[in-house]
Amino acid sequence: MSSILTYIAISEGKIKRSSLEVLSRSKAIADANGLACEAIIIDENASSFTDSVQNYGASKIHIVEDSIFSQHRNTPLLSALSKVMEASKPKVVAFASTEGTKDILGALAANQKAGVVADVSSFDLTSSGVIAKRPVMAAKVVGNVEVTGETILVSVRSGSYELVESPITAEVNTIEFSSSESDLKAKLREIISATGDTIDLNEAETIVAAGRGVKDEEAKSLITELARVLNAGIGASRALTEAGVYDPSLQIGQTGKVVSPQLYIAVGISGAIQHVAGMANSKVIVAINKDADAPIFEVADYGIVGDLYKVLPPFIEELKKLKS
Amino acid sequence: MKFYVCIKMVPDVYAPFQIKDGELIMDADRMVLNAYDASAVEEALVLSEKHGGEVEVVCIGSAKASETIRKALAMGADKGSHIVTTGDEGFDSGSYANILTAFLKDKEYDVLSLGKQSQDTDSGLTGSMVAELLHLPYTTNAVGLEIENGNLIVKRQGDTGQEIIELPTPCAVTCSNDMNEPRIPNLKGIMASKRKPIDTIDLASLGISESDLSPNSKVVSFEHKPARKAGQKFEGEADEIAREVAQLLDTEANVI
Numbered sequence: 391m392s393s394i395l396t397y398i399a400i401s402e403g404k405i406k407r408s409s410l411e412v413l414s415r416s417k418a419i420a421d422a423n424g425l426a427c428e429a430i431i432i433d434e435n436a437s438s439f440t441d442s443v444q445n446y447g448a449s450k451i452h453i454v455e456d457s458i459f460s461q462h463r464n465t466p467l468l469s470a471l472s473k474v475m476e477a478s479k480p481k482v483v484a485f486a487s488t489e490g491t492k493d494i495l496g497a498l499a500a501n502q503k504a505g506v507v508a509d510v511s512s513f514d515l516t517s518s519g520v521i522a523k524r525p526v527m528a529a530k531v532v533g534n535v536e537v538t539g540e541t542i543l544v545s546v547r548s549g550s551y552e553l554v555e556s557p558i559t560a561e562v563n564t565i566e567f568s569s570s571e572s573d574l575k576a577k578l579r580e581i582i583s584a585t586g587d588t589i590d591l592n593e594a595e596t597i598v599a600a601g602r603g604v605k606d607e608e609a610k611s612l613i614t615e616l617a618r619v620l621n622a623g624i625g626a627s628r629a630l631t632e633a634g635v636y637d638p639s640l641q642i643g644q645t646g647k648v649v650s651p652q653l654y655i656a657v658g659i660s661g662a663i664q665h666v667a668g669m670a671n672s673k674v675i676v677a678i679n680k681d682a683d684a685p686i687f688e689v690a691d692y693g694i695v696g697d698l699y700k701v702l703p704p705f706i707e708e709l710k711k712l713k714s
Numbered sequence: 715m716k717f718y719v720c721i722k723m724v725p726d727v728y729a730p731f732q733i734k735d736g737e738l739i740m741d742a743d744r745m746v747l748n749a750y751d752a753s754a755v756e757e758a759l760v761l762s763e764k765h766g767g768e769v770e771v772v773c774i775g776s777a778k779a780s781e782t783i784r785k786a787l788a789m790g791a792d793k794g795s796h797i798v799t800t801g802d803e804g805f806d807s808g809s810y811a812n813i814l815t816a817f818l819k820d821k822e823y824d825v826l827s828l829g830k831q832s833q834d835t836d837s838g839l840t841g842s843m844v845a846e847l848l849h850l851p852y853t854t855n856a857v858g859l860e861i862e863n864g865n866l867i868v869k870r871q872g873d874t875g876q877e878i879i880e881l882p883t884p885c886a887v888t889c890s891n892d893m894n895e896p897r898i899p900n901l902k903g904i905m906a907s908k909r910k911p912i913d914t915i916d917l918a919s920l921g922i923s924e925s926d927l928s929p930n931s932k933v934v935s936f937e938h939k940p941a942r943k944a945g946q947k948f949e950g951e952a953d954e955i956a957r958e959v960a961q962l963l964d965t966e967a968n969v970i
């Protein structure tokens with residue numbers, strides 16, 4: 391039986407929720423089209439994740455386990471994926487659109503002569519291939535894309551699909567693989583991680599995002615306090631990541647991350663299209679901005695026109711009351 | 715160090731547009747140099763100013779794309795190659811990657827630089843495709859580049875932090891606009907660019923015909939992004955509206 395294969399991304403010892411969202415979608419497509427729903431885990435501890443993955447309906451799980459996968463490295467990841475694809479000849483390979491996926495998707499398509507469509511917000515199988523929706527023109531427009539090919543690679547934006555459990559006992563297929571760091575041309579010297587225990591923005595239920603209006607330590611500590619009260623992840627506009635006020639990995643938008651939390655609170659952010667491109671799919675958007683004409687109000691469900699130094703203290707206080 | 719920078723002319727995302735019967739209608743004259751490619755050009759210029767070197771840009775596109783090449787030359791690139799197409803072939807990243815590969819396969823260079831994505835489509839595929847087709851070590855989403863002992867040191871924005879990756883040359887890298895602020899060409903640069911060479915190349919001379927390039931993916935229609943329901947705007951006494959919205963988030967939106 392032909393299959394749809396979902397790549398399960400592991401990051402810092404945890405399954406990325408977005409890849410389980412994709413697996414949930416793949417399972418639905420597999421069931422509707424009589425395909426096998428399979429998954430692939432590539433990690434130094436790949437086998438430890440099979441239980442969680444079979445919970446989302448993968449009937450066969452390919453495991454590639456090697457210490458080289460302790461960190462993201464594109465060359466071995468590419469060869470592992472190619473090896474599995476050549477062995478199992480899937481019709482579709484689906485990925486969560488992480489930075490790790492973006493690093494290899496084009497190369498894998500070229501290597502496997504596969505059709506490919508990146509960063510979709512939905513996808514389905516047709517008689518001739520895959521049809522997908524993807525935001526274009528800084529997410530002002532949605533393009534409907536048809537993809538053909540013996541095999542088609544699809545990467546999916548986080549938050550595009552709900553998690554749906556469908557427990558099954560999967561067959562585990564361990565693939566022989568070894569790679570040594572010294573064989574790699576590209577050397578990973580080190581990873582500079584964001585300090586502190588940051589919440590993964592792709593998985594956060596609530597995000598407090600700071601923009602250029604957040605000018606000084608006082609404003610920054612209001613942001614920190616608001617995020618603490620709501621147990622939210624902190625994000626930022628490019629103005630602040632560029633200025634070094636927040637870590638670059640916190641940038642939300644076209645260049646940064648695309649997020650879709652339940653609640654997004656934009657503080658001192660004007661709402662440039664490139665920022666909105668990364669957050670417009672949030673369920674509820676709150677904007678706090680002193681300029682009543684700021685474009686962020688066009689996408690906000692609740693717009694508070696006011697100075698953040700005056701708005702945030704009572705806002706935080708009221709939320710604390712509601713929380714307790 | 716010799717740099718090849720692949721630059722693309724893209725529609726200006728700020729230009730007004732209409733969608734009619736699934737077709738996206740925009741002013742075909744409002745085209746710009748892809749912002750990510752402008753950063754790639756900038757960084758190649760900075761590195762070659764610092765370490766010595768040469769920066770050549772290559773662009774696939776219609777006759778109009780020569781304006782984009784001139785822009786890069788005015789920034790300071792030394793030379794341009796314009797691979798001319800009619801401009802309405804519906805090429806996808808794979809088609810462009812195949813053309814770039816045909817052009818680059820017998821060229822000598824140290825660093826092949828691309829943008830991390832096209833600003834209009836956000837595909838982000840061409841860079842790693844070309845690297846794979848040319849068998850180059852590569853990395854993507856660079857936010858900083860350095861040269862050290864003849865190697866390219868890339869700071870890459872990854873999922874968990876910034877990866878510092880050392881690539882031997884020749885290599886390929888895709889650039890984020892978080893890397894730098896591209897220079898605006900000054901008058902001197904613009905004047906100088908007029909005397910710089912642009913090679914015009916057709917697909918046939920690269921040994922490819924348009925039928926070899928038929929894209930695997932095709933945009934069949936466009937639609938407006940899903941509309942959000944109109945929101946409420948609160949103006950007035952900061953203390954009052956702040957508390958009011960906090961309560962609505964709890965009672966109305968149910969997200970607290």
Ligand SMILES: Cc1cc2nc3c(=O)[nH]c(=O)nc-3n(C[C@H](O)[C@H](O)[C@H](O)COP(=O)(O)OP(=O)(O)OC[C@H]3O[C@@H](n4cnc5c(N)ncnc54)[C@H](O)[C@@H]3O)c2cc1C
Pocket residue numbers: 600601602603604626627628629630641642643644645646647657658659660661662663664665668678679680681684696697698699749750833891
């Ligand atoms: C190709 C490309 C990609 C890009 N990608 C991204 C991206 O991924 N993410 C991103 O964010 N940007 C991105 N940008 C940049 C984007 O265009 C904007 O420049 C950026 O988002 C602006 O950030 P900002 O809203 O914080 O700053 P500004 O636009 O300067 O807005 C600051 C806002 O704060 C308000 N303000 C100031 N003081 C206060 C106060 N005391 N109280 C309340 N409000 C106050 C002001 O009224 C103003 O509206 C990209 C640009 C390009 C060209």
Ligand SMILES: Nc1ncnc2c1ncn2[C@@H]1O[C@H](COP(=O)(O)O)[C@@H](O)[C@H]1O
Pocket residue numbers: 719720721722723748750751772773774775807810827828829830831832835836837838839840841
């Ligand atoms: N027509 C083109 N001419 C030159 N370079 C291109 C072209 N198309 C894509 N590229 C390169 O590939 C990058 C974008 O890839 P993609 O997002 O897949 O379209 C651009 O930033 C360029 O560096």
